[in-house]
Amino acid sequence: MVDSHYDVIIIGTGAGGGTLAYKLAPSGKKILVLERGNFLPREKANWDSHQIFKKERYRTTEVWYDKHGKAIRPLTHYYVGGNTKFYGGALFRFRENDFNRVIHKEGISPEWPLKYQDFAPYYTQAEKLYEVHSQQGLDPTEPQITEGYPFPPISHEPYIQEINDALKDKNLHPFYLPLGIKLNEANRFLSSCIRCETCDGFPCFLNAKSDADINCVRPAVAYENLTLITQAKVIRLHTNTSGREVTGVETEIAGKQYIFSGDIVVLACGAINSAVLLLKSANDTHPNGLANSSNLVGRNYMAHKFGVVIALSTKANPTVFQKTIGVNDFYWGEKDFPYPMGSIQLLGNINKDRVAANAPPFTPGIIAEKIANHSVSWLLITEDLPDPKNRVQVKGEQITIEYTNNNEQPFNRFIQRWISVLKSIKLNSQKGHFSVFMPQKMSLKDVGHQCGTCRFGENPETSVLDINCRTHDVDNLYVVDGSFFPSSTALNPSLTIMANALRVGEHLLERMS
Numbered sequence: 001m002v003d004s005h006y007d008v009i010i011i012g013t014g015a016g017g018g019t020l021a022y023k024l025a026p027s028g029k030k031i032l033v034l035e036r037g038n039f040l041p042r043e044k045a046n047w048d049s050h051q052i053f054k055k056e057r058y059r060t061t062e063v064w065y066d067k068h069g070k071a072i073r074p075l076t077h078y079y080v081g082g083n084t085k086f087y088g089g090a091l092f093r094f095r096e097n098d099f100n101r102v103i104h105k106e107g108i109s110p111e112w113p114l115k116y117q118d119f120a121p122y123y124t125q126a127e128k129l130y131e132v133h134s135q136q137g138l139d140p141t142e143p144q145i146t147e148g149y150p151f152p153p154i155s156h157e158p159y160i161q162e163i164n165d166a167l168k169d170k171n172l173h174p175f176y177l178p179l180g181i182k183l184n185e186a187n188r189f190l191s192s193c194i195r196c197e198t199c200d201g202f203p204c205f206l207n208a209k210s211d212a213d214i215n216c217v218r219p220a221v222a223y224e225n226l227t228l229i230t231q232a233k234v235i236r237l238h239t240n241t242s243g244r245e246v247t248g249v250e251t252e253i254a255g256k257q258y259i260f261s262g263d264i265v266v267l268a269c270g271a272i273n274s275a276v277l278l279l280k281s282a283n284d285t286h287p288n289g290l291a292n293s294s295n296l297v298g299r300n301y302m303a304h305k306f307g308v309v310i311a312l313s314t315k316a317n318p319t320v321f322q323k324t325i326g327v328n329d330f331y332w333g334e335k336d337f338p339y340p341m342g343s344i345q346l347l348g349n350i351n352k353d354r355v356a357a358n359a360p361p362f363t364p365g366i367i368a369e370k371i372a373n374h375s376v377s378w379l380l381i382t383e384d385l386p387d388p389k390n391r392v393q394v395k396g397e398q399i400t401i402e403y404t405n406n407n408e409q410p411f412n413r414f415i416q417r418w419i420s421v422l423k424s425i426k427l428n429s430q431k432g433h434f435s436v437f438m439p440q441k442m443s444l445k446d447v448g449h450q451c452g453t454c455r456f457g458e459n460p461e462t463s464v465l466d467i468n469c470r471t472h473d474v475d476n477l478y479v480v481d482g483s484f485f486p487s488s489t490a491l492n493p494s495l496t497i498m499a500n501a502l503r504v505g506e507h508l509l510e511r512m513s
Helices: 018-028 049-055 116-128 158-169 212-220 269-278 352-358 365-373 408-424 494-513
Strands: 005-011 032-033 064-066 100-104 107-109 226-229 234-241 248-251 256-267 305-313 325-327 343-345 375-382 393-396 398-402 432-441 476-479
Touching: 005 018, 005 494, 018 032, 018 116, 018 212, 018 226, 018 494, 032 107, 032 256, 049 352, 116 248, 212 226, 212 234, 234 269, 256 494, 269 393, 269 398, 269 476, 352 365, 365 375, 375 408, 408 432
Parallel strands: 005 032, 005 256, 032 226, 064 398, 256 476
Antiparallel strands: 100 107, 234 248, 248 256, 305 375, 305 432, 325 343, 343 375, 393 398
């Protein structure tokens, strides 16, 4: 920390920042990576559902607030690798039409300034970097993929294979989820992954999940020109008198203040915290927040409309690794509802601790265990439409998320439509069927798919970033997390954030050369 000037400073190590660090590390440029958290400890609690879901061992203790002033404990984590340490590893490419203007039942999803073809080569690079397993040709909405997936699909266990076949009998098109995981089913001696039941929502004790920490940050820190400082919280960005250049990155480390400088500064704090940092960095030249001449920093916050459908059968579910099926037949709607509805994917196993964490108070343990042992859980994602009134704000030191639900009609229809499908299928070998359903909608605290707070575009009046994710107002300031999304689509955002980081990294290498 003695030499405080760098060619590039990257703030954050998640899907965006970690991937960018990996891309830039071989350049020989002097790079500083700042992460507010530490490396996540490898310990027995990594696989302890009681510690993770009941005691919330790894979750931030931060408190945010909703538009009514009610406290929110956000479901987010501050570690090297960010939220990818806990994600399920579902790494989807957005569909070609997701980049176009799309009419929804309750609004419009705007056109992106770049198209699928602009991201396609970087999707390919990201899939290789994050070791994505899947199979082409099964998903009817699948975009063009020229090279195919780098690894074969993760196989279905017998009970899940029955569900897969039953869905096909209903003329649906289930497919293998594209998963970033270090599993070699052909040779278990070469496999880091042991295909356990503590994957989706858990950190991996074996480092067998393809997360930004393991796949990107750790290879990057092997280069002598890259310095990683953990437990370093950036609290403010300083500019020169013209406001056109960031000259200082004010950082708190072990209770002391440091100011680092860099030719290029990149925010990758997550869509909420990147917006917060820009807003907190207001100065005389940028009175409404840094890079905020458009008054759009923090606006158009999106995080998807999530629903979980827990389907119960009289027959026990013996599956260990469950998260292998996706269904996109309703992504663009259906015959009598010509509006997008969304995507469906299996979730990892739920056990009694996970059920109890979301059940009404005083639910008996035996009930929670019965539900866990006889259930299959599905995640339904409907697009969250951008709305400038849905925004991240800073009031003093208080972070507020002002959010009003939208796109509710297709979301509700989607949940009921999927329940009707599950009711109709039969599981042959066990002569079972799903007869009890527990739909749950996730709330404002579920920020894992956060995006949209610094959208990119060509017009400085209607966007915060240009098409290379550089702020229109500040020449050496970039943002490479999900902030840049003009729309949320109805698919997991991680792969698009990773692909974009590789794309922006290529631009930065050209700029620095």
